[in-house]
Amino acid sequence: MWRQHTYKLLFSTLLLCGGLLMATNAGELKQSQAFDWIDVLGEGTTFLVACLWLGLIISSRPAGRVTEWLYYGSLLLMFSYFLDLLDEFIRYPDALRLMSWLESLPAPVGMLVLTIGLVGWHREQRAIDRQLRGRELFLRDHELIDPLTQLYGAEYLYAVLQREITLHRSMQKPLSLLLLDVDNFADFNRQYGIAAGDNYLVQLSELLSNQLRYSDVVCRYNGDRFVALLPNTAQLQANIIAQHLQQQFSLLTNQNQQPQLTLISLEVEQLSAKDALQQALNTLTSARKHGPLTLQTD
Amino acid sequence: MKHAHFGHQDKILLLQHGCTDLLTLAQRRGAPLHKLLAGTGIFEQDLHKPHGRLHHADWLKLLHNSQQHLNSPELPFLLGSALLQNRYISLCQTVLHAENLSQALRQLYYFRHHLFPSIYVQLCSQPQHLVLEFHSGIALGPQNNSCISIVLSLLLNLIKQQLGNTEGVSVQLQHDTATAVQSQLHWGCEVVANQASNSLHIALPKLQLPFHTADKAKCTAALRTCRQLNRILPRQRGLLERIYRLQRRALPQLLSLEQVAQQLDISVNTLKRQLKQQKTNFAQQLDAIRRDAARQLLQQGHYSNRQLAIRLGYSDEHNFRRAFKRWTGLLPSNFKSLLNSPSL
Numbered sequence: 001m002w003r004q005h006t007y008k009l010l011f012s013t014l015l016l017c018g019g020l021l022m023a024t025n026a027g028e029l030k031q032s033q034a035f036d037w038i039d040v041l042g043e044g045t046t047f048l049v050a051c052l053w054l055g056l057i058i059s060s061r062p063a064g065r066v067t068e069w070l071y072y073g074s075l076l077l078m079f080s081y082f083l084d085l086l087d088e089f090i091r092y093p094d095a096l097r098l099m100s101w102l103e104s105l106p107a108p109v110g111m112l113v114l115t116i117g118l119v120g121w122h123r124e125q126r127a128i129d130r131q132l133r134g135r136e137l138f139l140r141d142h143e144l145i146d147p148l149t150q151l152y153g154a155e156y157l158y159a160v161l162q163r164e165i166t167l168h169r170s171m172q173k174p175l176s177l178l179l180l181d182v183d184n185f186a187d188f189n190r191q192y193g194i195a196a197g198d199n200y201l202v203q204l205s206e207l208l209s210n211q212l213r214y215s216d217v218v219c220r221y222n223g224d225r226f227v228a229l230l231p232n233t234a235q236l237q238a239n240i241i242a243q244h245l246q247q248q249f250s251l252l253t254n255q256n257q258q259p260q261l262t263l264i265s266l267e268v269e270q271l272s273a274k275d276a277l278q279q280a281l282n283t284l285t286s287a288r289k290h291g292p293l294t295l296q297t298d
Numbered sequence: 299m300k301h302a303h304f305g306h307q308d309k310i311l312l313l314q315h316g317c318t319d320l321l322t323l324a325q326r327r328g329a330p331l332h333k334l335l336a337g338t339g340i341f342e343q344d345l346h347k348p349h350g351r352l353h354h355a356d357w358l359k360l361l362h363n364s365q366q367h368l369n370s371p372e373l374p375f376l377l378g379s380a381l382l383q384n385r386y387i388s389l390c391q392t393v394l395h396a397e398n399l400s401q402a403l404r405q406l407y408y409f410r411h412h413l414f415p416s417i418y419v420q421l422c423s424q425p426q427h428l429v430l431e432f433h434s435g436i437a438l439g440p441q442n443n444s445c446i447s448i449v450l451s452l453l454l455n456l457i458k459q460q461l462g463n464t465e466g467v468s469v470q471l472q473h474d475t476a477t478a479v480q481s482q483l484h485w486g487c488e489v490v491a492n493q494a495s496n497s498l499h500i501a502l503p504k505l506q507l508p509f510h511t512a513d514k515a516k517c518t519a520a521l522r523t524c525r526q527l528n529r530i531l532p533r534q535r536g537l538l539e540r541i542y543r544l545q546r547r548a549l550p551q552l553l554s555l556e557q558v559a560q561q562l563d564i565s566v567n568t569l570k571r572q573l574k575q576q577k578t579n580f581a582q583q584l585d586a587i588r589r590d591a592a593r594q595l596l597q598q599g600h601y602s603n604r605q606l607a608i609r610l611g612y613s614d615e616h617n618f619r620r621a622f623k624r625w626t627g628l629l630p631s632n633f634k635s636l637l638n639s640p641s642l
Contacts, residue, residue: 143369145369146370147327147329147368147369148326148328153369186379186459189379189383190379190459193383194323194383195322195326198323198326222372222483222484223372223375223483223484
C-alpha cells in the first residue's frame, strides 16, 4: 500500500520540515532548565500516536476519496500537535501571533476533515458488507477466514448456525443446510497435483457463493467439504437450490478431470449446531454408500 | 558405527525436501514470500538450487511464520501429502513403488535423514499391532506438533493411496482434543488425543498387503538415487536421539554424563552446553528415557514392580513406584489395569 502514497508522504515530510524551519526562524531556543518535561511527555505521546494513525491509514487503505479525507484530516492534526510539541523547546516573541494560530487552528479543521472521512468510511463499509453477503452473517472475525477460499471456516459455521437455529425456532421458520463433498479429493490431488486441487477448491467456492442467494452463507467446513446455511428455507426450496447447483457444477471447467461431487440438502430439526452438522454428515455418508446417485434429499 | 550428531545450526536439510513445498502451499494461500522468509537465513534465489540447504532453526522459523501469517490449520496435512507426491524426493519415489508397507517403512526408516532427520521412531510390537512411536531428536519447541503431523500425514496418505483404506490403522497423539478432531478429518482413521506418546498403530496383516503401484525396477532405481544422495546428505542423528539410544541400550545400567560425552566424542562441558541449547538437561533426558521404557514394558507384558525396577536401574521398587506416580499420576498397578480394561 505504501507505494500508492509516495507523494502524500513526501508532502507531509515537507510540511513538517516547513513547520520546523518557521518555528526556528521565528523564535529562539529555550534554556534546558526551562523545559517542562511533563508537558513534553504528554504532547510528544500525542504527536507520536497521530503519526502512528497516519502510518496505519497509509498501510491499510488503497488510494481513493475516503482515504484522502482520512489522511489529510490526520495530517492536519499531526501538524498541529507537532507545533504544539515544538513550542516546549522554542520561545516565540510575544508580538508574533502567527505561530500560535498555526498551532491551534489546524487541529479543529483536521478533526472536521477526519469526521468527513469517517462518514465516508462508514458508507464504504456498508457497501462492502453488501458485497460480502453470502459469505458472512451477523458475525465478523477476520481470523476465522480460510486463506485459500476466503470463506469462513468450521468455527464460524458453528457459531452462526447455533444462533440461526435459536432464532428460527423462536420464529417458527424453517432452516436448511446444504452439504457439498468432493469425492476422493485426495485422489484428485494425487493425480493432478495439490496446486490443481487448491485451484479447484477456489473455483468451487466462488461458484457456490455466486450461485446462492444473498441471505445464504457458505463456509468451508474442512478440507473438501462446504456447508451452506439457507435461512428461512424449507426442504422443498432447498432441494430446488441443490438441483440448480448441481447443474452449475457440470459447467465448471475441465469436464474430463473433474472429481465427483456429492451434494445433500436437509432441513435442520436438531436443537444444537453440533447435532445438526452430525446429522448432515451422516446423511452424506449414507448418500455416498448408495453409489453414483449424487443428489440426495432427506 | 558412529555418526556425527547435529544441532539446530547444522545445515542438513535440503530446501527441495519440504521447504519449497511449504512455501508454494503458503503462497497459494496468500502469504507473501518475504514475510514467510523473514527471520530466516534463506534467500529467494537459493530456493531453486537443487542442493540448497537450510538448518533446523530456519525450518522451525518457516513453520512458525506460515502459522503466523495464515490461519490455515490444514497446512501440515497438505504438506505431508505434497511431500509424498513430490517427484524430486527420491525417498518418496522409493516408498511409492515399494512392494508393501513393511518394505516402505523400512526404507523410510533407513533413509529418514533425507526427509525428517529431527524425528526418530521407536518400534514396539504388540500382539496384533506394530506400534511406531515418534520422538523428536532435537528440541522442536512449539512446532513439535506440526512436525509430527507432517510425518504422520505422509505415512497415512501412503497407506490410503496404496492400500485403499486405513482400516486397522489408528493414531495416538499427545495433542489436545481439538487438534485430534482436525487430524481425524484429514486422515480418516481413528485418532485418540491426550496420550502419553505420538504413535501410529498398524495391524500386522496390513504390513504384507501388496501396494497398488509396486514396481520393482522403479523402486530399485529410486533407491540408487537415495544412496547417491547419501554422499551429500550423510546419515546424522539428533543429539537427543543419540543420548536416548545410548541410554536405552545401557539399561538397566545408567550412563553418567561423562560416559555419554565420551561415547559422543565430545567433552562434558560441550555436552552440557549443547543440552542447554536444546532447553533441557541430562537428568531430564534420563528421566524421560526411563518413563518411556517403563510405559513400553508395561504395554508389552506383565512385569512385577520389582522386575521393572531392576530393568530400569532403580535401587528398589519403592523408588520406581514413586517415579511412576510422578510421571503418570497413577501407580503401576492402576496403569496396568487401565491397559487391560476392555475399553482400550
